Amino acid sequence: MITHKQFDNGFKYIEIENNQAEAKIALQGAHLFHYKVKDKPSLLWLSEAAYFEEGKAIRGGIPVCFPWFGKNKDNPSLPQHGFARTQVWTVVLEEETGEGTTHIRLQLKPNAYTLAQWAYLFDVTLDITIGHKLSIALSVTNTDTKPFEISTALHTYFNVSNIDNISIKGLDNKAYYDALEEKTSIQHGDIFIQEEVDRVYSYPSETITLFDGDAKVNLQQEGSNSLVVWNPWIEKSKQMSDMTEDGYRTMVCLETSNAREDSRVLKPNESHVLKAVVSQEIDTTVKY
Numbered sequence: 142m143i144t145h146k147q148f149d150n151g152f153k154y155i156e157i158e159n160n161q162a163e164a165k166i167a168l169q170g171a172h173l174f175h176y177k178v179k180d181k182p183s184l185l186w187l188s189e190a191a192y193f194e195e196g197k198a199i200r201g202g203i204p205v206c207f208p209w210f211g212k213n214k215d216n217p218s219l220p221q222h223g224f225a226r227t228q229v230w231t232v233v234l235e236e237e238t239g240e241g242t243t244h245i246r247l248q249l250k251p252n253a254y255t256l257a258q259w260a261y262l263f264d265v266t267l268d269i270t271i272g273h274k275l276s277i278a279l280s281v282t283n284t285d286t287k288p289f290e291i292s293t294a295l296h297t298y299f300n301v302s303n304i305d306n307i308s309i310k311g312l313d314n315k316a317y318y319d320a321l322e323e324k325t326s327i328q329h330g331d332i333f334i335q336e337e338v339d340r341v342y343s344y345p346s347e348t349i350t351l352f353d354g355d356a357k358v359n360l361q362q363e364g365s366n367s368l369v370v371w372n373p374w375i376e377k378s379k380q381m382s383d384m385t386e387d388g389y390r391t392m393v394c395l396e397t398s399n400a401r402e403d404s405r406v407l408k409p410n411e412s413h414v415l416k417a418v419v420s421q422e423i424d425t426t427v428k429y
């Protein structure tokens with residue numbers, strides 16, 4: 142079932158429920174902010190202090206970073222992570238598929254606001270498929286007459302029982318840019334989060350696995366040779382008005398991206414798809 146709803150302040154979202162899972166997608170940012178497979182814990186973390194207000198990115202779920210990831214290289218005063226996550230997208234397709242899943246396609250086209258920040262013509266769609274697995278794909282097409290460069294991310298916030306319990310596998314021996322140290326290092330072994338972490342890993346393994354006690358979350362990426370790992374930890378959490386002080390303890394971001402050296406140049410009429418597929422293996426005896 143697909144229902145169009147809105148909060149009291151008029152903030153619009155789509156509610157999805159099928160036999161496999163449930164989800165909520167805000168029209169602003171095409172922002173998936175809730176996804177839960179039946180009989181499993183919610184996969185996506187959502188801040189208790191998240192804004193659901195026009196022009197403010199939702200803290201949690203899967204923000205879409207486009208047409209740049211991080212700060213804009215040419216004009217750092219522009220909004221971090223680009224304009225896609227604060228623009229209202231249009232629903233162009235809603236379907237209950239034959240496999241019992243629900244597929245929604247949303248589209249963003251240029252407007253005066255986007256052209257003022259980034260003077261290119263583009264067609265961007267986000268395809269979200271809700272079922273036992275979550276599939277999310279960002280498709281960018283250059284509809285201009287000149288090439289453009291994009292850096293993007295599906296900035297996924299994963300729910301964890303406790304940050305002390307988790308480990309991340311699939312990045313061993315991978316090089317990463319440490320945004321805090323502003324230098325490149327090599328990952329040795331699994332990742333454990335015991336401080337602020339803000340890293341862009343290059344050429345991650347095809348499957349990244351998040352272990353949380355007896356729970357496992359598998360992240361598979363297509364169209365991406367970079368993965369961002371982020372946790373704000375204590376001090377950064379205090380600096381964010383849409384993050385509770387202990388919010389960092391129950392989240393970690395694993396972001397399928399085309400970030401830094403993995404940015405992409407699209408010629409006119411060229412397209413690129415950035416895709417993430419997430420599945421959960423849960424031992425149902427684990428209590429959340």
Ligand code: TA6
Nearest residue numbers: 198211221222296339369371396
């Ligand atoms: O993906 C990591 C990161 O770039 C961090 O540096 C931090 O800024 C995070 O994104 C959240 O960014 P936001 O603009 O959503 O507060």
